[in-house]
Amino acid sequence: MEHGGVTLFPVDAFPADRLAALDDSGQVLSYGDLAQISMRLASSVRARTVALVLVRNTLGCVATIVALIKQGVVPILLDASAAPATIALHRERYQPDVLVLPSDLQAQYPDNPCLLRMLDYAVLASENQASRCPTHPDLALLISTSGSTGSPKLVRQSRGNVLSNAQAIASYLNIGPGDRPVTSLPLHYTYGFSVLSSHLQVGATLLVTDRSVMEKPFWTFIKEAGATSLAGVPYTYQMLKRLGFLRANPGSLHTLTQAGGKLSDALVREFAEFAARSGIDFYVMYGQTEATARMSYVPAGRALDKAGSIGVAIPGGELFLVDSEGGEINAADVQGELGYRGPNVTMGYAEQRADLSTGDERRGTLLTGDLALRDADGYYYITGRLSRIAKLFGKRVSLDDLEQICLGLVTEVACTGAEDRVTVWVTDCEHTAALSGLLAERTAIHASAYQVRLIDSLPRTPVGKTDYRLLSSRMQA
The missing domain is CATH 3.30.300.30 (ANL, C-terminal domain)
Known part of the structure; x- marks a missing residue:
């Protein structure tokens, strides 16, 4: 399906034998495989229905998410290890038409017949499909703002949101077909999903693993597979320092990205200095699920002299500050609430199935709830959060x-x-x-x-x- 003449996940545009994903067991998935899986799904699951996807970082999960979105099915991305009560609550609130889950969990749903198998994933029929409420034609994805609380409150992301953010990220990170990012973050997390979307949009190859940076097999895999980029939250970078990463040879890695919270200024400087002497790029970034994933970034060459900053707006976006009366702040070094305008600002929230027919409530503008100031060079700095x-x-x-x-x-x-x-x-x-x-x-x-x-x-x-x-x-x- 297209948005503005551009296809989201254009798997048919790349050579069929080009590698789309490789996992840590040696299994591979080509772009031709992704196209075929999407066609198979279309024959079993109707467009504009809802799929509850229990997510693991596996090839089957990657293929399934891409196929669902390409065929106009709306996936809810939920951690496969979520508590049974959390899964049950999402089923109750959103009444999914199908359940998509790792095959080894299928036995937990004996009353749901299997419609289709895709690698290590199974698509199961749900109950009472005829009674489901319709979904808005622009809606592409439902994703949580918090993976820890189990809250059923989800962010409604449109096809245009996902596509524009993927294109912007690919642009400022200079992502190309030769890149090989590793799935160092969960795919049900907005940052982890953005790694998938921005790279598959340009024909790159995902290195898929469920291992963490604390496990030796993770490092063996990225070395043997030739990983080119690594994404992490602040905790990831704290662990990387403890593991001696700053004293190691980065090998094939040429890009490090950080988001998901503020990294201390001291660690930003340490990693920026490491990147400079190693000849790699280090990007500090800022985003929220409500803006699909990314709103700003610090260009790699400015990470050191702008340590502590969230940078400038991504391509196609605009950052601004407002005072307590709602007026826009134009002066430098004055604190206000950070706002953002751009095509990646999402449609709004959902808390039940009926909300999925609602259109765009934000109209391209988001007040983030973060307090910030802007320096004389136009770089923004988070100073706190209203809450x-x-x-x-x-x-x-x-x-x-x-x-x-x-x-x-x-x-x-x-x-x-x-x-x-x-x-x-x-x-x-x-x-x-x-x-x-x-x-x-x-x-x-x-x-x-x-x-x-x-x-x-x-x-x-x-x-x-x-x-x-x-x-x-x-x-x-």
């Missing part, structure tokens, strides 16, 4: 700012807040006694407002972000 503000003795304080202050003494930190009290969670006991004093000095708020607690390790979401929700629940326990 990450604590009120200490009548003074509003950004929890994100407090974390950045603490990173001068400790390597890992997370701040959670309640009325007149911030809990500072750290994994390093060496400097805990000094943190309250440091924060008091920097914020001019009495040290009694800061409670430092030692924790073995910070809880992480499935995509490596700090799980503030879990920390807050521990604080209340």
Whole structure:
């Protein structure tokens, strides 16, 4: 299917024998295979229906997601390891017409007949298909904003959203047919999915694995397969440093990308310096699921002198700032809420099947909920989040700012807040006694407002972000 004359996932446009994906067991998938699988799916599943996809990083999952979107079926991407109650809640809310899942999970759904098998994935019929509500003709994909909470609230992404963001990412990262990105992030996560969409859009080859950067087979695979790019969230880069990546030969890797949260300025500088001396490109990026994936990036050559910045808008997009009255801020170094305009701004949210017939509610403009400022060169810097503000003795304080202050003494930190009290969670006991004093000095708020607690390790979401929700629940326990 096309949007504006351009095909999303144009698998027929590439040589049939060109490699589309290779997994860590040696199995391969060509662009011709993707085209054939898409045609097979069309004979079994009607367009404009909804598929609940239980996602693993496998060739079958890659092929299935591409086939569903190409044939106009709307997939809901959900982690295959999600709790049974989470899967059941999504089935109840969205009444999917088909279930798409790894074949080894099929036995858990004995009442759902198999319609089709695609490599290691099976497509199962659901119940009462005739009673389903219609989906909007522009709707292409449903994806969660949070992989950790199990919330059924999903973001409605249109075909134009996915295509424009894939094209923009491919443009500023200079992605071409010879590139080989590794699936270092889950495909049900918006950042992980954007790696798939931006590379398959230009005929590149995905290196597919479910392994993490902490596992030796991951590194064996990317070395043998000739990986050219690696994507990671802040936790990924913290682990890379611990593993000695900054002292290693990058081999075939020529691009590193980082998004999914703020990486400390110190680590940005370390990786930017490593990239400069290794002759590779390091991109710090910013995005939200509500903008499909990506809104801004720091050009590779500016990562060092613009450490801490989220950069400039992606091709085709525009960043802006608004004050508390909604007026646009034009002056440099003035904080406001960050906004974005562009064709990748998604249609809105959904919480049930009936919402899938709704059209575009955002009209190309998104207020992100992040606080930011713009420097004299036009580069943007996140300074906090509207919902990450604590009120200490009548003074509003950004929890994100407090974390950045603490990173001068400790390597890992997370701040959670309640009325007149911030809990500072750290994994390093060496400097805990000094943190309250440091924060008091920097914020001019009495040290009694800061409670430092030692924790073995910070809880992480499935995509490596700090799980503030879990920390807050521990604080209340």
